[in-house]
Amino acid sequence: MKSKKKSGKQDPTWDHCTRVKDDNRMHLRSNYCGKDYWGGVIRMKNHLAETHNNVGACSQVFEDVMNMFLQLLSGKKQDNIIDVDCFEEKNIKGKSKGGTMDAYVTKGRAKQQSLNQMMKQREPVIRDICRVIYGHALAFNLVKSSLFKKMLKSVGEYGVGLKPPSYHEVRVSFLKKEVDNVNASLEVYRKEWKKTGCTIMSDGWTDGKSHSLTNFLVNSPSGTVFSKSIDTSDVIKNSMKLFEMLDDIVNEIGEENVVQVVTDSASAYVGASRLLEEKRTKLFWSPCAAHCLT
Incomplete structure (x- = not known):
């Protein structure tokens, strides 16, 4: 009779091996290479996972099956708790009977060696x-x-x-493909812009090399999304250049969708925003509240 874990769930190992003899030693045979092993399900798992841990590797196991058992072994709690499925089994009448104390000690050492081996195998990968x-x-x-x-x-x-x-x-x-994926994810926001309108927000900052960079974001009831980042080092003090830059952003978003444009209150941006309002009469400019605080 096949052994089950305390949780009552069928151990997947039984789908890949056959129990040859019903005794305390648990005589199992691999469904792939036909080799026989004694000592419990853990040995069969290591055999199918090709860990070479206290048991020979299966020469004919399928790769996906091998990977599955590797994951099962690596997913076990890394402690000294003995897996009941290895040593405790059911007799024909359904009564539980355990093996000898030697079996517990032997299997416990074997399992601990397996965990140590897996940790050693992990180290070069992490390195x-x-x-x-x-x-x-x-x-x-x-x-x-x-x-x-x-x-x-x-x-x-x-x-x-x-x-x-x-x-x-x-x-x-x-x-x-990733650009297409991002653009597809923005469709939800673009539809919202057409319904409720949106706000273009600029956020200027200086990087470690003293370059002036400006991030442009678009806000709507659906949320705020990043549009683009521009190096404004050469235009940061030129109202006309800033106007042309803001005008291009409005074109990209769609003038019919833009309600307002928010920038800082630097004189160059104030001048650029006035030019923008003169050209785009349906939108208005607002200074960033953070730059208005004193």
């Missing part, structure tokens, strides 16, 4: 990831990014043999 971060001066908080975690999850689910993206794929193919 390679860290080297990429160090070698390209990436921010350490990258590892907290949901995109970073999703990337690692996708790589892990793909399994062995993933070919990295080519230079062309990163620079052209997938960049275009």
Whole structure:
């Protein structure tokens, strides 16, 4: 009779092996290579996962099955709790009977070795990831990014043999796809702009190289979205140039959608905004409240 865990859920290992003899040693046979093993389900899991941990690797197991058992083993709690499924089984009458104390000690050591081995296998992988971060001066908080975690999850689910993206794929193919994806996600906001109108907001700042940069954002009841960032170092004090820049932004969003434009209250922006109001008579300019506080 097949053994079940305390939770009552069927162990997936039983779908990939056959119980040859119903005794305390749990004699199991792999459904792939046909080899027999004694000692419990954990040994069969390691056999199918090809961990070489206290058991030979299965030479004929399918790759997706191997990856599944690797994940099952790595997902177990890394402590010294003995898996009941390895040592406790049901007899024909349904009564529980355990193995000898030697069996508990032996299996416990085997499992602990498996956890240690998995930690050793993880170390070079983490080292390679860290080297990429160090070698390209990436921010350490990258590892907290949901995109970073999703990337690692996708790589892990793909399994062995993933070919990295080519230079062309990163620079052209997938960049275009991502731009299309972002534009598609903005459609919800664009529809809202047509219904309720929107506000164009500019936010100027200076980077570490003393370049004046201006971010343009669009606000509506649906939320605020980033439009673009422009290096305004050469035009920051020129009202006419700033007017032309603001006018282009209004064109991109659509004059019929823009209710107002918000900038700081610097003299160049004040002059540019007056020119904009003269040309675009249906919108008005407002100074940023943060720059009006004294």
